[in-house]
Amino acid sequence: MENVLLKIAVRNLLEHKTKSLIIGMLIMIGITILVVGNSFIDTASKGIEDNYISNYTGNIIITSSEMEVPSLTMPMMSGDMEAATPIIPQYNEIKEYIESLPQVHSASEQIDGLASIKWEDKGEGFSILFGVEPESYMGSFPDGITILEGRFLQAGEPGIILSKEVAQSLSDSANEEIKPGDNVLITAMNGTSGTKIRELTIYGIHELTGSSPELEMVSYVDPENMRILNGITLNTLEKVDLSSEEEALMGSVDEDDLFGSDDDSLFSDASNDEKDFAIDDWDSILGDTSIRDFYNVTNPDGWHFMMVRLNNIKDTDKTIAKLNSYFEEQEIEAKAWDWIDGAGMSAQLANTMKIAFNILILIVAVVAVIIIMNTLVISVTERIGEIGTMRAIGARKGFVRMMITWETIIISAFFGLLGIALGAIIVGIMGAIGFTATNMFMQVLLGGTVFRPVLSLTAMGSSLLVITLVGIIASLYPVSVALKISPVTAMSE
Amino acid sequence: MAIVSVKDVHKIYPLGKTEVRAVNGVSFDITAGDFISIAGPSGSGKSTILNMIGCIDTPTSGSVEIDGTLTSGMKDDDITRLRHRVVGFIFQSFNLVPVLNVYENIEFPMLLDKSTRGTKSERKEWIDYLVSEVGLEKWRDHKPNELSGGQRQRVAIARALVTKPQIVLADEPTANLDSATGEAIIELMKKVNTDIGTTFIFSTHDQTIVDIADHVIRLKDGLIIKNERLG
Numbered sequence: 001m002e003n004v005l006l007k008i009a010v011r012n013l014l015e016h017k018t019k020s021l022i023i024g025m026l027i028m029i030g031i032t033i034l035v036v037g038n039s040f041i042d043t044a045s046k047g048i049e050d051n052y053i054s055n056y057t058g059n060i061i062i063t064s065s066e067m068e069v070p071s072l073t074m075p076m077m078s079g080d081m082e083a084a085t086p087i088i089p090q091y092n093e094i095k096e097y098i099e100s101l102p103q104v105h106s107a108s109e110q111i112d113g114l115a116s117i118k119w120e121d122k123g124e125g126f127s128i129l130f131g132v133e134p135e136s137y138m139g140s141f142p143d144g145i146t147i148l149e150g151r152f153l154q155a156g157e158p159g160i161i162l163s164k165e166v167a168q169s170l171s172d173s174a175n176e177e178i179k180p181g182d183n184v185l186i187t188a189m190n191g192t193s194g195t196k197i198r199e200l201t202i203y204g205i206h207e208l209t210g211s212s213p214e215l216e217m218v219s220y221v222d223p224e225n226m227r228i229l230n231g232i233t234l235n236t237l238e239k240v241d242l243s244s245e246e247e248a249l250m251g252s253v254d255e256d257d258l259f260g261s262d263d264d265s266l267f268s269d270a271s272n273d274e275k276d277f278a279i280d281d282w283d284s285i286l287g288d289t290s291i292r293d294f295y296n297v298t299n300p301d302g303w304h305f306m307m308v309r310l311n312n313i314k315d316t317d318k319t320i321a322k323l324n325s326y327f328e329e330q331e332i333e334a335k336a337w338d339w340i341d342g343a344g345m346s347a348q349l350a351n352t353m354k355i356a357f358n359i360l361i362l363i364v365a366v367v368a369v370i371i372i373m374n375t376l377v378i379s380v381t382e383r384i385g386e387i388g389t390m391r392a393i394g395a396r397k398g399f400v401r402m403m404i405t406w407e408t409i410i411i412s413a414f415f416g417l418l419g420i421a422l423g424a425i426i427v428g429i430m431g432a433i434g435f436t437a438t439n440m441f442m443q444v445l446l447g448g449t450v451f452r453p454v455l456s457l458t459a460m461g462s463s464l465l466v467i468t469l470v471g472i473i474a475s476l477y478p479v480s481v482a483l484k485i486s487p488v489t490a491m492s493e
Numbered sequence: 494m495a496i497v498s499v500k501d502v503h504k505i506y507p508l509g510k511t512e513v514r515a516v517n518g519v520s521f522d523i524t525a526g527d528f529i530s531i532a533g534p535s536g537s538g539k540s541t542i543l544n545m546i547g548c549i550d551t552p553t554s555g556s557v558e559i560d561g562t563l564t565s566g567m568k569d570d571d572i573t574r575l576r577h578r579v580v581g582f583i584f585q586s587f588n589l590v591p592v593l594n595v596y597e598n599i600e601f602p603m604l605l606d607k608s609t610r611g612t613k614s615e616r617k618e619w620i621d622y623l624v625s626e627v628g629l630e631k632w633r634d635h636k637p638n639e640l641s642g643g644q645r646q647r648v649a650i651a652r653a654l655v656t657k658p659q660i661v662l663a664d665e666p667t668a669n670l671d672s673a674t675g676e677a678i679i680e681l682m683k684k685v686n687t688d689i690g691t692t693f694i695f696s697t698h699d700q701t702i703v704d705i706a707d708h709v710i711r712l713k714d715g716l717i718i719k720n721e722r723l724g
Contacts, residue, residue, distance in 0.1 A: 004597075004604045011592035389588040392549050393652070394577025394605040396570055487549040487576075490588055491540060491664055 005399070009406035016379060023375050024415035027470075030368050031416050031463050034361060035423025036430075038459030041354050044451065049313075052343045055144035055208065056215065058107075058307030059316045060323065061342040062098070064088055065335040070342040072112065072305060073128055073215060084231055085112060090332045091301040097326060098308055103315045108140040109133060109303035111226040115188040117166065117219075123174030127166040127219040129186070131226025140309050145220075150180030150204030153222055160184065160200040161220040164207045180204050186221070188229035196229045224298060232302035305342070365466055369474045372408070376478035380404065380485075387482055388489035397483050404479045412471035419467075420460055427455045495522035495558075496659055496692055497546050502555035504541050504715075515541040517715035518555070523708070525659060526690045528683060530703045533712035539696035540664055542712070546694060547662045548576045560659060577606050581653030581691075583663035583682075587645040589637040589652070596633045599623060599651045609656045623651040627681060643674035650681060660692045661685075667699050679705055 013020040053059055056072065063070045064086035088094060091109075098107050111131035118124050134153045138145075145152065145161075153159055162170070162178070170178045178184075180202050189195045200221065208215045227233070310319060316338065323336035340351055380387070387400055435451040504516040516538040523529055523546075531539045544550035545557050548564050557564045560579050564572060581602075582588075589598045599620050603609045610616070624633050627647035637645055646666060653661045663682070667675030679702055686693050695702050703709055711719035 004601065007597070008590065008592055015592050385586075385588060386590060389582075389584065390590070390601075391573070392547070392576070392582050392588075393602045394573060394656070396573045396605070399605065488544050490582070490584060491544055491549070 005402050005406050006410075008403055009410055012379075012383075013407060013411055019375055019379060020411060023372050024411055024418075026368055026371055027412055027415040027467060028419040028422065030364050030470075031419025031467055032423040032426065033364065034463040034466060035420055035455070035459050036426050036453075037357055037361070038462055039423070039427045039453045039455050041357055042456040042459055043453045045351075045354060046456075047451075048343075049339075053309070053313070053339055055141055056307075057339040057342050058140060058309040059313060059339050060308040060310070060320055061337045061339060062088060062094060062306040062308065062323070063304065063335055063337065065327070065333045067304075067335070070305065070335075070337045072110070072130075072342045073218065085304050087232060087299070087302045087304060088306060088334055090330075090334070091303055091306075093330070094306065094327075094332065094334055098306070098323070101319065101322070103310050103312065103319055105309040105311045106136070106140045107306055107308045108136040109223075110137070110305040110307065111223060111230055111232065111302070112304050113188050113221075113226060113230050115186045115229060117162075117170065118185040118187065119170050119174055119178055119182065120185075122176060123170045123172070123178070125166055125169040125173060126217070127163065128217045129160075129188070129221045129226060129229070130218055131221050131223045131230075133223055140307060144208060146207045148205045148207055150202070152206070153203055153220065156222075157203070158200065158222045158225050159203040160186070160222075161204045161206050162202055163217060163219050164205055165216040166219050167202075167205045178202065186225075186229060194231075196231065198225050198229060200225060223303075227298035227302050230302075230304075232299050234297050234299050307342075308336075361466065365470050368470050372470065372474035373477050376404065376408065376475060377481055379407075380478045380482045384485050384489050387485045388487055388491075391485065392487035392490040400482050400485075401479050404482050405475055408471045408475040412467050416464065416467040420463060423463070424455050424460075427453050431455075494525055496525040496527075496560055497523035497694070498556075498558040499542070499546070500556045500558075502542070502545060502552040502557060504538070504545065504550070505553045515715055516545075516552070519712075519715070519717055520555075521710055521717065521720055523660075523692060523694060525692055526686070527708045528686045528693045528706050529695070529708040529710065530706035531694065531696045531710045531712065532698060532703050534698060536714075537712040538715040539712050541715075543662055543664055543694065543696045546660070547580050547582060548572050574606065577602065577656060578608070579659050581656065581658040581661040583646070583649045583653045583661060583666045585665040585668045587637070587642070587649045587669070589645055589648055591637055594634050594636050595629055595640070595648050596620060596624065598637065598648055599655050602652060602656050620651075620655065623654060626685070627651045641674075642670050643678065646670060646674075646678050647681065650678070650685070654685060654689070654691065657689075658691065660694060663693060663695045663697075665697055665699075666695065667697070667702065672701075675699065676701055 061070045061072070066086040088109075095107065098104055109132070111129075113129040113131065114126070115129050116124065116126045133155070134157075135155050138152065147161075148164055150161075152161055162184075167178050170184070182202050183199055184202060185197055185199050187195060187197045206220070208218060221229075308319075310316060320336045320338060326332075327334045327336070390400065390403075391397075431452045431454055437451060499522070500520050502516055502519045503514070506513045506515055519538070519542060531542060533539045541550065545552055545564075546559065548557075548559060548567075551557075551565055559575065562575055564575070567575070590601060593601060600616060603611070603616055603620075611619075624630055627650055629644060629647055629651070632640060632644060637648070640648065646669075649666075650661075653663075661682070666682075667678055670678060682693055683705060685691055695706070697703065706723065708722050709719065710717055
């Protein structure tokens with residue numbers, strides 16, 4: 001019976017060439033768009049993903065659960081701008097647990113900051129700062145950095161590695177080339193610890209692998225100095241609960257009471273009272289400062305982010321869920337995020353584009369379903385007599401259903417494959433030619449400066465899936481119309 | 494023995510807010526091997542009765558029995574199977590499948606059920622016989638649109654006979670044919686009736702068919718006005 005079904009289906013399609021061609025062309029164009037679009041997006045996503053995961057974000061990012069957005073490149077976006085960026089609590093416990101997971105390849109940590117950089121009196125600029133432990137960072141991201149001049153930091157070594165762009169901007173403003181060995185003043189500000197200034201020696205000038213505009217301004221600093229710049233000291237570990245009286249006292253103190261008085265007798269007295277004042281006098285006034293000194297020591301376990309690289313990208317979602325449930329069980333106020341959450345705007349824009357393209361696919365699919373469905377319904381109504389006759393002479397409903405379905409399958413498969421072939425050719429040509437992203441927007445969108453789309457099996461597979469679904473859905477209503485045709489209509493033809 | 498038994502059949506069609514009474518209580522039996530004509534003017538109810546005998550329509554009340562099977566209340570698949578097994582159809586407008594050639598059109602009903610499918614060679618032998626019986630050997634690979642009206646009706650006759658049904662229903666089979674072709678078609682059907690013993694039931698107002706029939710049922714306004722056996 002399949003033979004006769006196939007024969008009738010094929011011949012009906014050939015008999016109604018115009019209609020078949022309209023449906024077929026629509027399917028072919030739709031599939032071509034899908035294949036090309038999906039290949040573009042897959043290539044861009046893969047490029048961005050590879051760049052980000054292997055060079056900068058890892059697969060999973062761990063932060064304090066207080067962090068609202070785990071943005072690695074926009075530290076000021078990570079939470080309350082007035083407050084300091086929260087550090088990961090119970091860091092050692094988390095690190096130990098993560099390193100015990102078999103799916104984990106490596107983990108490294110990072111402190112983020114934003115600072116102005118001053119090169120003596122010669123030039124000024126600004127930079128995003130990543131405070132990292134050189135060994136673990138390079139272990140996680142061995143290909144992430146290309147040293148253009150000098151070298152990367154060594155373990156325990158204070159210093160800075162400037163990005164090419166930051167170095168260029170300092171050189172431009174100074175009209176003199178900045179080099180490894182020069183010293184720069186780093187000034188960072190944050191809401192809790194105020195302004196911090198450190199002088200650091202430049203050990204190298206680097207370029208991050210993979211092009212992404214927001215990464216161009218990243219310089220690397222040793223973690224100790226980053227903690228000082230960010231005010232990550234041991235006292236930040238302790239939460240001070242004030243009594244209501246203390247809070248009232250804090251609120252009642254007016255700065256004018258302290259500094260705004262016209263009475264400058266304090267200073268005039270001081271100026272008139274010529275007394276020698278030795279360090280010992282200060283020490284005797286301050287008394288025992290050991291507790292204060294202790295709390296001003298930087299917190300060696302203070303990190304903003306932990307980037308976890310997995311052996312297999314497919315384990316990402318599962319591992320994130322596992323980590324978050326571990327944090328919950330252990331009552332650790334930390335959170336595991338997908339790399340995309342911590343990546344910059346390139347990755348997120350590409351993700352948004354992917355969502356937008358999927359919506360476009362959905363719209364195209366709906367339009368295709370409507371057009372194919374209408375054309376098939378017209379085809380069915382034109383063949384009411386024929387279908388009625390078939391029913392009269394013994395064809396069951398299943399036969400009619402299969403006949404219409406076969407027609408849809410054949411036309412979808414034939415023109416769908418043509419669409420895939422055409423899409424593959426277009427992607428092949430575009431891949432051979434390659435696109436040079438001429439502006440930042442395109443670089444962000446395409447995940448690099450030169451973009452060569454590659455035909456992906458996923459793109460072809462998803463295109464086939466879409467067209468199969470379109471074919472099935474589009475045939476449902478025409479089939480139901482055909483099944484309602486009574487054999488008695490054969491008599492009235 | 495009655496191959497068809499129609500008992501007090503009424504058929505009422507709704508037409509807007511009114512009703513059309515197509516058949517108003519009709520009863521008759523048809524004996525196996527009959528060459529029977531259901532005659533009457535347009536609107537007399539002959540096609541409606543033919544549809545009910547052919548199991549493609551059901552009576553509003555009354556009963557139709559085909560080969561001892563009551564057709565009322567049957568499931569679609571069951572009634573389709575009964576129709577396929579017992580009834581062959583010849584339509585006024587031939588109703589061939591336009592994309593199939595003569596051979597394939599005749600073969601088509603055989604492929605619809607396992608019971609009639611047989612082997613390819615068995616089918617070929619039987620179809621070749623039918624094709625030669627209806628005189629279309631030279632046309633077996635032609636599509637319906639390449640044939641004359643008479644040739645198309647010959648294909649329809651062969652198709653109606655291919656599953657070896659006990660009954661062939663023919664709705665105005667000569668209405669779209671010239672008189673000479675019409676007569677040739679009737680003669681062909683009569684020959685099959687005589688040779689194979691297939692029961693032929695015609696709805697017609699063609700006097701030539703009425704004259705050749707051995708059982709005539711005349712209808713008017715949905716009622717039998719004459720039921721006479723001539724043979």
